[in-house]
Amino acid sequence: MRSVLKKISDVLEGISAVILFFMLIMVLLQVLFRFVLKISAPWTEEFARMGYIWLVFLMLPVLEAKNDQLKVTYFFDKIPYKARVLLYWIMCALYVVMLVFITIGAVRYYGSTNTMTFGSVRWLLVCYQYIPVIIGCSASVIFVLNRAVNYKEVLQAAEAEYTVELEEETK
Numbered sequence: 001m002r003s004v005l006k007k008i009s010d011v012l013e014g015i016s017a018v019i020l021f022f023m024l025i026m027v028l029l030q031v032l033f034r035f036v037l038k039i040s041a042p043w044t045e046e047f048a049r050m051g052y053i054w055l056v057f058l059m060l061p062v063l064e065a066k067n068d069q070l071k072v073t074y075f076f077d078k079i080p081y082k083a084r085v086l087l088y089w090i091m092c093a094l095y096v097v098m099l100v101f102i103t104i105g106a107v108r109y110y111g112s113t114n115t116m117t118f119g120s121v122r123w124l125l126v127c128y129q130y131i132p133v134i135i136g137c138s139a140s141v142i143f144v145l146n147r148a149v150n151y152k153e154v155l156q157a158a159e160a161e162y163t164v165e166l167e168e169e170t171k
Helices: 002-036 042-066 081-112 126-149 151-170
Strands: none
Touching (some): 042 126, 081 126, 081 151
């Protein structure tokens, strides 16, 4: 199971790297058109914005797989171990519920915007911006559940990391 999740994470990370490069090209083209050639090219902005949406939501499961999302654990680390495990499971359950609601909303919006197009690019459907939300949140549910099942390893790794940080601060 872990190897499959690792492959999914690697594929999403690779796709995100390509999207990041695509966004860089779009922004550079926007600067070139606007300031050098004095030509309006709104399609570059729309493609860059679409790339940003895809990048954010496709990287979400990657961050969940690596447990690298932004978090403040100061008070969490002060809680006794058994209570921390219970709280961790509760937080994971609430997070999964939130991701499921976001996925359901994205599916609904996808269905209601499948005939709408962007202003400057008539062939680019608005519903395309909901595809990464559906993929990213659905995959994140799997990674969060996997992490919750392996909660002992996660908490031990977090505690070891916290201990190393404390040792570095005291030096």
